[in-house]
Amino acid sequence: MESRKDDTHRMVTVTINGEMRQGLAEPRKLLAYFIRETLGLTGTHVGCDTTSCGACTVLLDNEPVKSCTVLAVQADHHQIDTVEGLETDNVLHPLQQAFWDNHGLQCGFCTPGMLMTSVALLQKNPHPSESEIRHAISGNLCRCTGYVNIVKAITDASHKMQQEPAEV
Amino acid sequence: MFPNAFEYYAPETLDEVYGLLEQYGDEAKILAGGQSLLPMMKLRLAAPSVLIDIGHLANLSSTTETAEGLTVGALMRHKAIETGHWQRYPLLGETAPWIADPLVRNRGTIGGALAHADPAADWGAALLALNASVEIESRIGTRRMTLEEFFIDLYTTALEPQEILTRVVIPAPKTGETFARYLKLERKVGDFAVVGVAIAVDLTSDGTIANAGIGMAAMSGVPLAAHQTTSILVGQHLTPALIKEASESACLEGDPQSDRRGSAEYKHSMARIFVERGLTQILQQWRSTQSA
Ligand SMILES: Cc1cc2nc3c(=O)[nH]c(=O)nc-3n(C[C@H](O)[C@H](O)[C@H](O)COP(=O)(O)OP(=O)(O)OC[C@H]3O[C@@H](n4cnc5c(N)ncnc54)[C@H](O)[C@@H]3O)c2cc1C
Ligand code: FES
Ligand code: FES
Numbered sequence: 376m377e378s379r380k381d382d383t384h385r386m387v388t389v390t391i392n393g394e395m396r397q398g399l400a401e402p403r404k405l406l407a408y409f410i411r412e413t414l415g416l417t418g419t420h421v422g423c424d425t426t427s428c429g430a431c432t433v434l435l436d437n438e439p440v441k442s443c444t445v446l447a448v449q450a451d452h453h454q455i456d457t458v459e460g461l462e463t464d465n466v467l468h469p470l471q472q473a474f475w476d477n478h479g480l481q482c483g484f485c486t487p488g489m490l491m492t493s494v495a496l497l498q499k500n501p502h503p504s505e506s507e508i509r510h511a512i513s514g515n516l517c518r519c520t521g522y523v524n525i526v527k528a529i530t531d532a533s534h535k536m537q538q539e540p541a542e543v
Numbered sequence: 544m545f546p547n548a549f550e551y552y553a554p555e556t557l558d559e560v561y562g563l564l565e566q567y568g569d570e571a572k573i574l575a576g577g578q579s580l581l582p583m584m585k586l587r588l589a590a591p592s593v594l595i596d597i598g599h600l601a602n603l604s605s606t607t608e609t610a611e612g613l614t615v616g617a618l619m620r621h622k623a624i625e626t627g628h629w630q631r632y633p634l635l636g637e638t639a640p641w642i643a644d645p646l647v648r649n650r651g652t653i654g655g656a657l658a659h660a661d662p663a664a665d666w667g668a669a670l671l672a673l674n675a676s677v678e679i680e681s682r683i684g685t686r687r688m689t690l691e692e693f694f695i696d697l698y699t700t701a702l703e704p705q706e707i708l709t710r711v712v713i714p715a716p717k718t719g720e721t722f723a724r725y726l727k728l729e730r731k732v733g734d735f736a737v738v739g740v741a742i743a744v745d746l747t748s749d750g751t752i753a754n755a756g757i758g759m760a761a762m763s764g765v766p767l768a769a770h771q772t773t774s775i776l777v778g779q780h781l782t783p784a785l786i787k788e789a790s791e792s793a794c795l796e797g798d799p800q801s802d803r804r805g806s807a808e809y810k811h812s813m814a815r816i817f818v819e820r821g822l823t824q825i826l827q828q829w830r831s832t833q834s835a
Pocket of ligand 3: 482485518
């Protein structure tokens with residue numbers, strides 16, 4: 376946790392996973408590091424750190440973005456959702472469960488970003504086709520799975536969420 | 544990775560932006576979507592000492608359509624254009640899904656893409672095909688110039704340090720119906736174009752080309768408008784023979800560089816093929832609207 380407050384630091388207030396949180400950040404601090412280091416939520420991963428892989432994907436005002444390429448100060452007074460917000464009362468989100476059931480992950484490094492992109496997709500389009508899924512996750516790289524099981528998992532989740540309208 | 548330290552301002556009005564730009568001149572950089580600037584700052588390829596975040600200027604993120612044309616605010620995100628309805632400007636919706644990847648499109652803006660002036664950028668090619676102009680503002684006033692005047696060289700535009708690009712103005716099609724295609728060769732999803740070709744053609748009911756525009760990405764040091772080719776097209780009937788002639792002409796207008804994305808020869812060939820393919824698709828689409 377950072378405790379310094381001087382001219383070079385600013386107070387950044389965000390609503391993250393429904394909870395209001397504050398922290399000090401230098402303007403050059405990237406949102407991914409603010410979330411991980413300042414707010415202590417390490418579910419969001421940093422892969423490439425060069426805007427290429429999507430491992431750092433979080434929802435900023437409900438849109439998936441690469442948090443390694445947004446300044447924390449740009450997110451001031453905005454809403455952020457990360458992978459930690461998906462599970463409720465120890466029950467996995469249907470997408471998390473579907474990734475588990477369909478072997479949608481191997482090493483798991485891309486998974487938090489992949490899940491957040493998928494959450495945003497199913498919010499907008501509850502019944503995506505395979506090609507819509509592939510288009511939506513095209514900014515999220517996975518080095519392990521070959522994507523087949525990720526696409527299966529998202530399709531599976533979309534069917535299950537249709538049966539039991541969940542609180543996404 | 545993190546950028547060099549900088550002072551950060553998030554002005555709420557254009558007047559404040561003018562003031563900051565005057566005060567800091569070329570020490571300052573405007574921050575729009577940050578999808579080109581922040582990666583460059585993280586790699587220390589850019590190290591401005593002041594960042595002026597224009598994300599709070601709400602009136603730059605909308606569009607207005609009149610009989611004369613469409614005005615697009617500089618802060619319109621690629622994603623908003625991708626999901627919008629642009630009946631008279633189909634090239635916008637054709638092009639947007641090709642830019643970067645969905646995550647980058649959620650942040651990147653049309654104004655940022657033009658100001659960045661990458662010769663391989665997709666908006667450069669598309670907006671040249673649409674014969675667009677840009678509005679540039681500073682304390683002194685507003686000036687308007689065509690995109691061709693705006694793009695000066697590789698990553699270099701007509702913007703002065705105290706100026707901000709505020710709007711893109713696309714003239715309305717005058718006669719007939721507009722048909723458009725954006726064809727892009729990319730090595731992988733989200734990469735810049737090896738070659739990109741944007742085509743917009745206004746066809747009258749008898750198949751005469753009332754107006755045409757062709758813009759090319761990665762075919763020169765700046766995004767390129769293929770004027771000679773469009774002059775071959777305008778006033779003629781769109782036929783396979785004319786398409787052949789136009790595609791031979793268009794690829795000669797470019798002067799691409801060999802680089803890691805492909806050889807100059809390959810890019811020339813792909814530009815020719817894309818012009819031919821795009822115009823052929825337009826001809827087929829026009830024919831099907833005629834028989835319907
Ligand atoms: C992984 C990746 C892939 C990409 N692929 C493509 C692609 O395939 N095709 C493509 O076209 N682009 C691509 N891009 C670039 C993307 O389109 C950027 O969004 C765009 O180039 C810059 O827009 P921005 O709003 O993010 O600008 P910023 O990064 O904020 O700014 C870019 C530059 O423009 C200046 N600027 C911004 N707005 C203004 C303004 N209103 N007035 C004056 N100056 C201004 C800034 O000072 C800076 O110098 C890619 C980017 C990434 C990270
Ligand atoms: S860590 Fe952000 S895109 Fe790879
Ligand atoms: S599961 Fe290893 S990178 Fe996707």
